[in-house]
Amino acid sequence: MSIILEVVLQVAGFIFRTILPYLICFCLGWYCCNKWYHRGGGSDDGGRQIVVTERVLTVDSGDEITTRAGLFGRQSRVTSLWGIEIPAEVADEAATSLRSIVSEGDTIQVELKEGHKHGRADNAGIVMHSGTNCNLEQLRRGWAKATVSDKEFVAAQAEAEKAGRGIWKKQDPKKPHHPFFPFWREGEH
Numbered sequence: 001m002s003i004i005l006e007v008v009l010q011v012a013g014f015i016f017r018t019i020l021p022y023l024i025c026f027c028l029g030w031y032c033c034n035k036w037y038h039r040g041g042g043s044d045d046g047g048r049q050i051v052v053t054e055r056v057l058t059v060d061s062g063d064e065i066t067t068r069a070g071l072f073g074r075q076s077r078v079t080s081l082w083g084i085e086i087p088a089e090v091a092d093e094a095a096t097s098l099r100s101i102v103s104e105g106d107t108i109q110v111e112l113k114e115g116h117k118h119g120r121a122d123n124a125g126i127v128m129h130s131g132t133n134c135n136l137e138q139l140r141r142g143w144a145k146a147t148v149s150d151k152e153f154v155a156a157q158a159e160a161e162k163a164g165r166g167i168w169k170k171q172d173p174k175k176p177h178h179p180f181f182p183f184w185r186e187g188e189h
Helices: 002-037 088-101 134-140 151-163
Strands: 051-061 064-069 075-081 107-113 123-129
Touching: 051 075, 051 088, 064 107, 075 134, 088 134, 123 134, 134 151
Parallel strands: 075 123
Antiparallel strands: 051 064, 051 107, 064 075, 107 123
16 A cells, blocks of 8 residues: 555656646646737736737738637637728728738737727737738728827828828719719710
């Protein structure tokens, strides 16, 4: 009986000395990552911005990206581009524009923002890819409207308006455009 007890104590000592510390560190790491990751954005308790790195699965629209998220990349979630809105009439062009900036498999950084979720998005944030702020780039290209009063966003929208890009293109006065009659052809009015 004493040999069995001695073996059990040796095995227990081995577990407590080697495996248990790793298990505790892993569990604490998992808890902390998931706690900060699933808060919905913003800053941690110290006032620092939370920036997460994610891999792009698909670009869903001009302002939504589905990414691989969570510890070990087992979850997918929708990230909305914070501070911009895509008008419905240019949704396809805006999606094409965002796909030219970010494509499937790319790694992006998302600076999470609080309280700006919309649609089916799990979170909203400023999306960075290879040093490019995707939110501002959509505004500069003219495929989005700013929904926040941030001076960079307002300036980017004003730049697109002035240059007549995207939704800010000037309509040809000879070709009337009416939202209820999108198929209005010249000579049929």
